[in-house]
Amino acid sequence: MILDRLDRLDGLAPAEAQIASFVAMHPREVVDLTIGELAARTATSNATVIRFCRRLGLAGFRAFRIQLAAEIERSHGAAPIDADYPFAPAEPASTVIDRIAALTHEAVDSCRTALEPAQIMRIAQLIRRSATVQLYAIGDSQITVEGFANLLLKLGINCVIAGRQGEYRASAFSARRGDIAIIASYAGRFIELPSMAGVLPALHERGCATVLLTAGDISSPWIDHVIRFPHRESARGKMATFYSQTCLRFILNCLYAEVFSLDYAGSDAHKSSFDAADAPRSGMVEL
Numbered sequence: 261m262i263l264d265r266l267d268r269l270d271g272l273a274p275a276e277a278q279i280a281s282f283v284a285m286h287p288r289e290v291v292d293l294t295i296g297e298l299a300a301r302t303a304t305s306n307a308t309v310i311r312f313c314r315r316l317g318l319a320g321f322r323a324f325r326i327q328l329a330a331e332i333e334r335s336h337g338a339a340p341i342d343a344d345y346p347f348a349p350a351e352p353a354s355t356v357i358d359r360i361a362a363l364t365h366e367a368v369d370s371c372r373t374a375l376e377p378a379q380i381m382r383i384a385q386l387i388r389r390s391a392t393v394q395l396y397a398i399g400d401s402q403i404t405v406e407g408f409a410n411l412l413l414k415l416g417i418n419c420v421i422a423g424r425q426g427e428y429r430a431s432a433f434s435a436r437r438g439d440i441a442i443i444a445s446y447a448g449r450f451i452e453l454p455s456m457a458g459v460l461p462a463l464h465e466r467g468c469a470t471v472l473l474t475a476g477d478i479s480s481p482w483i484d485h486v487i488r489f490p491h492r493e494s495a496r497g498k499m500a501t502f503y504s505q506t507c508l509r510f511i512l513n514c515l516y517a518e519v520f521s522l523d524y525a526g527s528d529a530h531k532s533s534f535d536a537a538d539a540p541r542s543g544m545v546e547l
Contacts, residue, residue: 262283333366371510395419396456398453401446429459
């Protein structure tokens with residue numbers, strides 16, 4: 261555990277020791293700081309913060325913050341809900357409801373800790389400026405990204421669900437400079453499927469920005485942005501994709517909200533116009 265190891269780290273440079281001392285005294289505060297804010301509070305630098313995180317055996321500040329938040333949660337409350345089997349056989353409905361609610365809460369909290377607001381804003385700006393948003397996913401994740409596409413379409417942003425017939429390459433080859441492709445894959449293995457072969461290089465060659473949403477420890481030279489969240493769900497042997505899809509939906513909702521916010525008045529007007537035009541067709545004001 262991070263907090264248990266802080267006073268046992270040997271050979272820290274003075275600046276790194278300053279960070280360790282601050283984290284030990286203010287762990288809850290550190291969870292909500294950006295890397296720049298932690299550097300400023302400790303009179304160090306972003307590079308020193310990263311070196312400190314690597315001294316702990318972590319890949320960087322984001323991994324450090326995620327693990328620290330998880331440790332704090334474990335030490336001040338009940339054990340985390342099992343993401344694969346959140347409830348046991350024959351439990352009453354009230355317990356089932358409470359455990360799903362707790363798992364949903366844990367998923368959202370862990371994602372919030374992992375998200376970098378500046379990154380969400382940058383990706384939202386790319387979406388807002390793009391001619392087309394391409395969305396790549398499979399299985400339950402495809403259903404989740406379809407909901408995101410529906411939201412964007414109501415703001416007048418063109419979306420394409422890539423590979424509806426398994427032709428991911430065809431979608432990639434239709435991309436144009438300034439487009440953005442968002443790939444949702446909990447474990448990250450989706451981008452390694454044979455059907456995805458050549459897709460990422462094709463998007464890159466055409467000047468299409470690429471974003472990967474994943475909990476997997478995966479990277480690619482063809483991916484421009486990675487939004488990574490904590491991994492808690494098994495690939496197989498689980499009741500359902502409760503955790504992974506809650507995380508993906510939360511991240512996509514944050515992206516949509518920021519896209520909306522970038523042109524709040526225009527977004528609201530376009531959405532209102534759509535709703536007004538759609539009401540007579542549906543025969544109902546609210547569904």
